[in-house]
Amino acid sequence: MESNRRSFLKHTASLMGIAMLNPSLKGLANVSKNIQGLADTSNLTIYQSNDVDLSFNTSIYRMIKKELNEQETKGILVDAGNLFRLEQLNQETLQSINSIGYHAVALSANYLKLGTQPFLNLAKAFNFSFVNCNYTSKEEGWNEAVLPYVILHTKDLKIGITGVAENSFNSSIRVENPYKAATRMAKKLKTEDKCDLVICLSQLGMEKKKLNSKDLALKSESIDFVLSTTQGQKLHYPLILKNKKEQEVILTQGGMGGELVCKNNIGYDEEKNRNVFSQEFIMPTKSFASSTEIFSKVKQLQIV
Numbered sequence: 112m113e114s115n116r117r118s119f120l121k122h123t124a125s126l127m128g129i130a131m132l133n134p135s136l137k138g139l140a141n142v143s144k145n146i147q148g149l150a151d152t153s154n155l156t157i158y159q160s161n162d163v164d165l166s167f168n169t170s171i172y173r174m175i176k177k178e179l180n181e182q183e184t185k186g187i188l189v190d191a192g193n194l195f196r197l198e199q200l201n202q203e204t205l206q207s208i209n210s211i212g213y214h215a216v217a218l219s220a221n222y223l224k225l226g227t228q229p230f231l232n233l234a235k236a237f238n239f240s241f242v243n244c245n246y247t248s249k250e251e252g253w254n255e256a257v258l259p260y261v262i263l264h265t266k267d268l269k270i271g272i273t274g275v276a277e278n279s280f281n282s283s284i285r286v287e288n289p290y291k292a293a294t295r296m297a298k299k300l301k302t303e304d305k306c307d308l309v310i311c312l313s314q315l316g317m318e319k320k321k322l323n324s325k326d327l328a329l330k331s332e333s334i335d336f337v338l339s340t341t342q343g344q345k346l347h348y349p350l351i352l353k354n355k356k357e358q359e360v361i362l363t364q365g366g367m368g369g370e371l372v373c374k375n376n377i378g379y380d381e382e383k384n385r386n387v388f389s390q391e392f393i394m395p396t397k398s399f400a401s402s403t404e405i406f407s408k409v410k411q412l413q414i415v
Contacts, residue, residue, distance in 0.1 A: 153378060153379055153380075154376065154377065154378050154379070154387075155186065155187075155265065155268060155270075155308070155376075155377045155379070156184045156185070156186030156187075156374060156375065156376050156377075157186055157187055157188075157189065157310070157336070157338075157374075157375040157377070158179060158182075158186050158187070158188045158189070158372055158373070158374055158375075158393075159188075159189055159190070159191055159338045159363060159364075159365050159372065159373040159374075159375065160175060160188075160189075160190045160191070160194070160365050160369060160372050160373075161190060161191035161192055161193060161194075161338070161339065161340045161341060161364060161365045161367075162192070162193045162340050162341050162342070162365075162366075162367045162368060162369075163175070163190070163193065163194050163195065163368065163369040164193045164194060164195050164196040164199070164221075164368075165193070165367045165368040165369075166368035166369050166370075166396075167368075169199055169203075169204050169207075170207075171368065171369040171395065171396070172204065172207035172208050172210075172211060172369075173207050173210075174369070174395035174396065175211055175369055175372060175395045176207070176210055176211045176212075177395070178372065178393050178394070178395040179211065179212070179372070179393075182374075182393065184374075184376075186374075187214045187263055187270065188211065188212055188213050188214055189213065189214060189215045189216065189217075189272065189310070189312055189338060190213055190215075190216040190217060190312070191217050191274075191312045191313060191314065191338040191339055191340050191364075191365070192217040192219045192274075192276065192312065192313070192314030192316075192339075192340040193219050193221065193314065193340055194208065194213075194216055194217075194219070195208060196221070197221070197222065197224065197225060200233070205236055205237070208237070209236075209237060209238045209239075213239040214239065214240075214261070214263060214272075215239065215240055215242050215261050215263075215272045215274070215312065216237075216239050216240070216241055216242070216312075217241070217242060217243065217274040217275075217276065217312035217313070217314050218241045218242065218243035218246060218257055218274060218276050218314070219276055219314045220276050220277050220278065220279045220314065222241075223279055223281045223284065224281075226281070227248060227250045227253070227281060227283045227284065228250060228252075230256075231250060231251075231252040231253060231256050232252075234252075234256035234257070235256070240258050240261050241256060241257050241258065241274075242257070242258050242259070242260060242261055242272055242273055242274040242312060243257050243258075243259070243273075243274045243275065243276055244259040244260065244273045244274065244275060244287075244292045244293060244295070244296040245275045245276065245286060245287040245288070245289045245292035245293070246276060246279065246284050246285070246286060246287075247284070247285045247287070248283050248284050248285065249283070250283050259273060259296055260272060260273040260296055260299075260300060262300070262304060262306065267383070268307045268308065268379070268383065269304070269305060269306045269307050269308075270306060270307065270308045270309075270310065271297070271300030271301070271304060271306035271308070271309045271310070272309075272310045272311075272312065273293060273296040273297065273300065273309070273310075273311050273312070274311065274312035274313070274314070275289035275292060275293050275311065275312075275313055275314065275315060275327070276289070276314040276315070277289075277314055277315055277316070277321070277322065278322075288322075289313070289315060289322055289327060290322070290326070290327050290330045290331065293311050293313075293327060293331055293334060294330075294331050294332045294333065294334070297309045297311065297331065297332065297333035297334045298332060298333045300333070301333040302333075307379075307383050308335050308336070308377075308385075309333055309334050309335050309336075310334075310335065310336045310337075310338060311327070311331070311334045311336070311337050311338070312338050313327055313337050313338065313339045313340065314340050314342075315327060315339065315340070315342075316339065316340045316341065316342025316343045316344075317339065317340075317341065317342065317343040317344035317345075317346070317364075318342055318343025318344070319343065319344070321343070323343060324337050324339035324340070324362060325339075325350065325352070325362060328350075328352045328354065328360040328362045329352055329353070329354060329355070329360075330354070330355055331354045331355070331360060332354060332355060332356055332358075334354070334360055335359075335360065335361065335385070336360070336361050336362075336363065336375070337360060337361070337362045337363075338363055338364075338373075339362060339363070339364050340364070341364050341365075341366070341367050345364065345366075345367065346362070346363075346364045348390075349361055349362060349363045349375075349388075349390045350362040350363075351388075361375075361388060363375055363390060365392070366392070368396070369395055369396060370394065370395075370396045371392040371393070371394055371396075372392065372393045372394075372395060373390065373392060374390065374391045374392065374393055375388070375389075375390050376388070376389045376390070376391075
């Protein structure tokens with residue numbers, strides 16, 4: 112027990128050191144941002160990663176950045192959950208994550224396992240916003256580190272992004288039902304903030320016996336996209352579902368361990384109505400997939 116406590120304190124101190132060496136590039140959190148370079152108002156591309164923490168190779172972050180830089184289509188980049196493991200984080204890894212260029216990242220329950228304050232100190236070192244609407248905390252700095260939503264502006268589109276996470280057993284965190292929280296926030300984004308598109312980043316995964324991303328989509332209102340982690344079930348294709356109002360909701364996943372980044376392409380008409388959707392995968396792991404068998408299997412998953 113004493114050995115575990117020493118390990119806990121040592122790693123907590125290490126994370127605090129990383130935060131001190133990396134002053135936040137965000138300053139005070141800004142919930143509304145303009146995305147430069149997205150001038151095509153008839154199309155929008157959303158790049159999605161999830162469960163990157165399952166990779167055993169910390170160079171995965173550099174590989175993701177390289178693959179995204181090679182894409183001809185610019186877009187918004189989000190992570191649906193489990194972007195990193197606390198045990199993996201060091202100065203080099205954190206800089207690699209920051210260099211990718213995420214616009215929003217889902218808060219994940221595992222980020223809080225060393226305590227709320229260690230996470231809040233660490234969050235200052237990242238240059239993106241953590242989003243979550245079903246966790247609240249009275250801890251100092253929470254409202255600056257964790258935003259209930261962000262709004263991104265392209266040339267003509269207004270995009271609202273919120274997020275939900277699985278249950279946390281951290282005593283300083285109040286956890287709301289994620290289905291209710293997501294719908295509440297989505298309604299605000301659609302009606303009050305007049306967002307053209309609402310995205311929910313879901314760390315819930317697809318385990319049918321628990322609260323999950325598919326049921327979130329089915330029971331939601333005002334959400335256009337649910338971008339999910341792969342916990343419980345891995346989808347090789349997007350699901351186009353109907354919510355409780357019989358409105359279309361699209362559910363997508365990327366690959367585990369960063370093996371596949373999901374590329375969602377959306378087309379709009381002149382009235383900003385969504386009229387086209389397609390999905391493909393890009394494969395950052397091809398650079399170190401030395402096994403022919405593994406490479407072949409991952410390559411097959413790119414075919415939707």
